[in-house]
Amino acid sequence: MDSGLYLLFHRLAPFVQRHNSGYRATWLPAAEALRVLDVGGQPPERLHDAVLLDCTPDLTPRFALDTASCANKGALEAALDGSFMKMRSAFFLLSGKDAHMLSKGQALLRWHGDHRFSGRSGRLSLRDASGSKRTCPDTGHVQYPQMAPVVIVLVVDGDRCLLARKDIHPPGMYSTIAGFCDIGENVDMAVRREVAEEVGVTVSSLNFVFSQHWPFPSSSMMLACHAVAEEGHTEQISVDTTELEDARWFSRDEVHSAFSRPVPPEALSGWAVSSPEESSQAAPGDVPFWVPPKWTVAHWLIREWIQVPKLGLMSR
Numbered sequence: 001m002d003s004g005l006y007l008l009f010h011r012l013a014p015f016v017q018r019h020n021s022g023y024r025a026t027w028l029p030a031a032e033a034l035r036v037l038d039v040g041g042q043p044p045e046r047l048h049d050a051v052l053l054d055c056t057p058d059l060t061p062r063f064a065l066d067t068a069s070c071a072n073k074g075a076l077e078a079a080l081d082g083s084f085m086k087m088r089s090a091f092f093l094l095s096g097k098d099a100h101m102l103s104k105g106q107a108l109l110r111w112h113g114d115h116r117f118s119g120r121s122g123r124l125s126l127r128d129a130s131g132s133k134r135t136c137p138d139t140g141h142v143q144y145p146q147m148a149p150v151v152i153v154l155v156v157d158g159d160r161c162l163l164a165r166k167d168i169h170p171p172g173m174y175s176t177i178a179g180f181c182d183i184g185e186n187v188d189m190a191v192r193r194e195v196a197e198e199v200g201v202t203v204s205s206l207n208f209v210f211s212q213h214w215p216f217p218s219s220s221m222m223l224a225c226h227a228v229a230e231e232g233h234t235e236q237i238s239v240d241t242t243e244l245e246d247a248r249w250f251s252r253d254e255v256h257s258a259f260s261r262p263v264p265p266e267a268l269s270g271w272a273v274s275s276p277e278e279s280s281q282a283a284p285g286d287v288p289f290w291v292p293p294k295w296t297v298a299h300w301l302i303r304e305w306i307q308v309p310k311l312g313l314m315s316r
């Protein structure tokens with residue numbers, strides 16, 4: 001671990017630096033990560049708390065390390081000339097290629113933090129060197145990092161599609177319907193139940209198309225589908241307001257326009273902060289409709305529908 005590249009986090013907030021008009025994640029060489037630990041008053045052995053993410057084609061190992069043991073986050077940020085940003089903010093402000101590794105790093109670090117004790121004996125479990133599993137010292141029971149399966153679906157009705165927003169979304173952003181699979185459900189059952197629960201629409205057919213690892217709320221496997229709404233059941237959407245702030249049909253032209261204009265700057269003002277207290281998000285107001293960032297599976301679903309006009313007519 002004394003070589004390789006490191007993505008740093010602080011209490012699961014990824015370290016990012018300004019880049020052009022946005023932000024980027026930064027891979028630090030081991031020597032730089034050691035310097036940061038030193039600034040934070042931590043011994044070099046803390047580097048071994050890092051978890052292995054992958055190896056580059058030239059076999060350089062890449063790690064994620066949480067610097068939570070360094071109490072003075074501000075001193076680390078000053079030493080590194082960047083900031084630790086809330087993951088949700090980072091996801092809207094980063095360039096796309098960083099999102100997957102940040103997501104993986106945060107998910108793995110969070111899993112270790114949440115599974116320090118064996119569920120069998122209650123004793124502190126021991127992690128392996130790479131951070132891929134934990135073992136109970138008493139029973140030998142091995143725990144592996146887990147992901148929760150989530151269905152995500154673009155429901156279409158002819159030339160329009162159904163999109164929804166939650167109050168935690170930035171102003172103006174509408175996304176696809178999503179929900180956790182219940183124990184015992186397959187993808188088909190979960191899609192039909194979630195769409196019925198959240199918007200009161202019946203789905204007549206569906207196709208699985210993509211998957212994506214997603215870091216929220218802890219670690220999810222997004223299973224993405226296109227679905228067709230049953231004829232005659234599309235006029236009355238009944239929005240589950242405990243879950244969603246709004247849901248409505250968007251025409252293909254409206255979605256086309258959203259793809260062709262940049263994200264309205266006012267939608268993201270207040271997102272580049274590291275704590276909820278600092279946040280001052282714009283009110284929903286008149287921010288024009290926009291779709292999720294291009295590295296999200298929701299974006300891929302909507303883009304595919306725009307690019308393949310007959311998609312909504314396909315069935316399994």
Ligand SMILES: NC(=O)c1ccc[n+]([C@@H]2O[C@H](COP(=O)([O-])OP(=O)(O)OC[C@H]3O[C@@H](n4cnc5c(N)ncnc54)[C@H](O)[C@@H]3O)[C@@H](O)[C@H]2O)c1
Nearest residue numbers: 148150152175176178179180214216217222296297298299
């Ligand atoms: N990558 C993308 O493009 C994309 C787009 C939309 C949503 N998402 C993600 O999909 C996920 C699920 O969507 P949702 O929040 O609407 O789900 P949901 O509709 O199932 O509602 C969330 C609720 O489900 C319950 N729940 C059941 N099982 C859970 C579990 N394993 N973990 C957490 N909560 C569980 C909780 O009460 C929670 O409040 C969210 O994390 C969201 O960020 C991803």
Ligand SMILES: [Mg+2]
Nearest residue numbers: 178179198243
């Ligand atoms: Mg939902």
